[in-house]
Amino acid sequence: MDLQILLLLGQDGITNGAIYALLALALVLVFAVTRVIFIPQGEFVAYGALTLAALQAGKVPGTIWLLVALGATIAVLDGFRLLREKRYAKLPPLLIFNVGLPLLAAAGLFALPAGDLPLWLQVTITMLVVVPLGPMIYRLAFQPLASAPVLVLLIVSVAVHVAMIGLGLLFFGAEGSRTPPFTEISFELAGAPLQGQTVLVVVASAALIIGLYFFFERTIYGKALRATAMNRTGARLMGIPPALAGKLCLTLAAAIGVFSGILIAPITTIYYDSGFLIGLKGFVGAIIGGLASYPVAALGAILVGLLESFSSFYASAFKEVIVFTLIIPVLLWRSLTSRHVEEEEE
Amino acid sequence: MSKHPHLHDHEVILEVKNLRVAYGKVEALHDVDLTIRRGEIVTVIGPNGAGKTTLLASLMGLLPATGEIVYMGHAQGREREVETLVRQGMTLVPEKRELFAEMSVEDNLLLGAFDRYRSGHRDQMETMDEVFELFPRLEERRAQLAGTLSGGERQMLAMGRALMAKPKLLMLDEPSLGLAPLIIKEIFRIIAELKQTGVAILLVEQNARAALQIADYGYVLETGEVSLSGPSAELAADPRVIEAYLGLGHKTR
């Protein structure tokens, strides 16, 4: 192998690794705060990419209907509870956020020529349509089970994943989509071409990771999320509601997923079910970090990206096998060296 | 209703009648009555397993309870949520402290004011200075991780963090637990000092001697029931209390 191929493969690996790193961070975050192993993380990648592709094709993305439906369900559930408890003052915001805004968004999508809008606006619309699905799913699927054992939460998580894949097929059809690159610029690095899009992915991922770091280290809401992850009872006693932490956390996870989807949409063709494999590779990274350490998870995910890219060159048929086999030595090493992550006592 | 009148007639912060709490089918508290007024230290003493922690946990909304609970003049419904009570100025320093071990002292304190921040207050830096005045040791260690503090410092941090919420009712679960005598003395001096700020303090203790010294009023809890109650000075002089909690065999640790 010559240097040129090495550089190309490395480039590929790091690009994918950066995306896996983002997803690994989201998985660690969600697990630490809510104890949910968030299998549908990858679906947000696919939903993000395909929603953007639908907008660019001038279609109304099906995800908007999911937004409207979930919003309406929440409005009904919480609305009845508020009425029963006579907390009328909270009704207007509930209805505005869960019914008003989704309907407004739907109307906007029908009225606007989404295909002709500038790219940044299409990206913004995609985020606005798909990201709220995160906290809504938390409210409907996980919040009622907040104190359930990890296994129950995992089963619900798998159910959400299956439902989202099915809906994905309904919304976007079986064909894959690839969006045009954000930038056509191309550089040359030691004789190997370096795509502007690749640089963009790495830079944007790094920026997002730095942004998350500041959120968790410098803002009181970020600290509240970390506090919930460290000590649930302690956090409740400070008036940090687990439901707020859960919703905030899934908002971040969904945003990370959608953002990743938008970033890789121009690089790979995304199908309605592509998210799962992508999310699973982030999950391998997260496992390398023991579902606990952010830096190790991110490094693990980049390792996964590189391994995938090099194995696709040497043994492309076994690419996925090699990546997922990585999990076995990692788990062995983890179970031999680290303490057992115990089920939290309540 | 307690038989004894309280020492003064400040506004009642918390009034509890016929409180019952059960773990499954086993009842841990039977018909407990309790009253706390503003600026008053009320202590609940009793042996291990009497139900003191259960009492505080149920008052804080961590455990379901039946009976009448009137807090700040409002009768409490069945569904009491910790978060709502925190918003209304109730705070608990739990027996296990429940600090955020991998965060700095400063961040732990800041999170004590989370709910105030969320409801629009931006005075946490001033409140933190007040806490540092009370616990200068915390200021020296503001950047240190909470998990690396000594037992006494942890208790100070847990109390300081609770004070960051500017509570109306501060509930302390065995603040002397596992601490050296000198530190206990300092902690109790600070609790007595807090009284001046007008906060109502519900102090749960096994260290009856220290607790009765600073409290205005006391209850003796035994196997889930209030067996005695009265002004602390009277309780401290009661032969039954002396026999069971203050006698020679019961030195203050």
Ligand SMILES: Nc1ncnc2c1ncn2[C@@H]1O[C@H](COP(=O)(O)OP(=O)(O)O)[C@@H](O)[C@H]1O
């Ligand atoms: N989580 C629990 N489940 C079942 N029983 C409990 C639980 N916590 C406490 N108890 C029981 O309730 C009683 C009172 O306990 P506790 O309130 O911790 O007493 P104290 O704080 O006075 O030492 C004890 O008999 C204890 O065994």
Ligand SMILES: [Mg+2]
């Ligand atoms: Mg106790």
